[in-house]
Amino acid sequence: MFGVSTYCLHREPLPVALERLALITDCVEVMDEGLHYLESVEPLESYSFLYFIHAPSRGVNIASILEPIRRASVEVLTQTFSIAAEIGADVVIHPGYYAWRQEQELAMEKFRQSLGELTVAASELSVTFFVENMANWEYFFLRYPDDLPLINGIGLALDVGHAHLNGCLDAFLAHPAVHFHLHDNDGTEDSHDPVGTGTINFVPVMDAVRRNNVIPIVEVSTFEGVTASIAALEEIDATFTKK
Numbered sequence: 001m002f003g004v005s006t007y008c009l010h011r012e013p014l015p016v017a018l019e020r021l022a023l024i025t026d027c028v029e030v031m032d033e034g035l036h037y038l039e040s041v042e043p044l045e046s047y048s049f050l051y052f053i054h055a056p057s058r059g060v061n062i063a064s065i066l067e068p069i070r071r072a073s074v075e076v077l078t079q080t081f082s083i084a085a086e087i088g089a090d091v092v093i094h095p096g097y098y099a100w101r102q103e104q105e106l107a108m109e110k111f112r113q114s115l116g117e118l119t120v121a122a123s124e125l126s127v128t129f130f131v132e133n134m135a136n137w138e139y140f141f142l143r144y145p146d147d148l149p150l151i152n153g154i155g156l157a158l159d160v161g162h163a164h165l166n167g168c169l170d171a172f173l174a175h176p177a178v179h180f181h182l183h184d185n186d187g188t189e190d191s192h193d194p195v196g197t198g199t200i201n202f203v204p205v206m207d208a209v210r211r212n213n214v215i216p217i218v219e220v221s222t223f224e225g226v227t228a229s230i231a232a233l234e235e236i237d238a239t240f241t242k243k
Contacts, residue, residue: 002233003027003052005181005219006036007192008226014043022047024227029092029217032056032080041086051089052179052217055080055129062114063096063107063141074114078121081129091129092157092179093118095141095150104139108150111141115154130157130179133172135190136165145171158208159219161185161192164200173208180209180216182229194225196232206236 004025009017014036021028029052032038037056044051055077062077064070077093084091096114098107115131122129131151134140141147143166148156155178163169164187182205184198185191195202195218209216218233220226 001025001027001215002182002230003029003050003215003217004226004230005029005031005054005217007031007054007219008221008223010034010036014038015046018043018047018049020223022049024230026050027215027217028052029054029219030089033058038080038083041083044087050215051084051087052092053080053084053087053089054092055094057094060094061096062093062118063098063111065098065103065106065110070110070114074117074121077118077129081118081122081125081127084127085125089127090179091122091127092132093129095131095134095147097134097137097140099139101139108141111150112152115151119154128155130155132157132159132179132181133162135159135162144168145175148175155179157181159183160200160202160205161190161198161219164198165190169200170204173204177208177212177214179214180205180212181219182216182233183219183221184229192219192221192225194220194222194232195229202233202236203239206233 006017027050060073062073133142157179158177159181161183163172184193
């Protein structure tokens with residue numbers, strides 16, 4: 001089974017997006033931003049999807065050295081955890097960033113502090129969360145596998161498109177991951193293209209998905225691209241079945 005991110009329909013209201021996705025999947029990751037921002041669990045209760053929630057990331061920075069911003073960011077994510085708890089969803093979060101290279105060490109401390117606070121909140125709510133590796137955006141944490149010790153045992157949400165942009169997809173695939181975002185690109189831009197239209201080799205990706213025994217999320221920018229991606233991934237998956 002392949003899950004689908006609501007990102008492909010982010011210009012549509014969430015109820016419309018969920019209605020369309022119900023035609024093609026039983027597993028949905030809600031991009032908790034923009035028109036799909038979740039103020040409550042209510043929009044999700046009309047469907048029997050297996051849900052994941054991608055917590056708000058734009059405007060949120062859990063590694064901020066500005067303490068009011070860091071605390072507010074943790075609070076925003078904790079609110080997401082509360083909604084996730086009601087629907088039985090796991091949550092994907094972003095690791096945060098630093099504004100100046102000279103602030104990297106302090107931001108790293110703040111990042112660890114936030115992860116500690118989020119781990120406590122998640123435990124209290126019986127919610128599981130994962131941290132996603134970032135694309136080729138300077139000053140973000142978790143762009144490379146060398147940063148994995150920062151998340152200290154918290155599950156990795158492996159975004160294959162992001163890893164490809166940083167030239168380290170194979171290295172990331174060698175590490176355990178508890179969640180996958182699947183989309184393609186040409187190695188230069190985080191374009192979230194359909195699988196098979198960029199330069200990523202999805203055979204080792206799907207091998208890793210099978211090895212980690214998880215439901216991958218197709219995170220492509222258009223609905224048509226999602227359906228094309230699922231067809232391409234099913235074809236690759238079939239080659240494993242024949243072996």
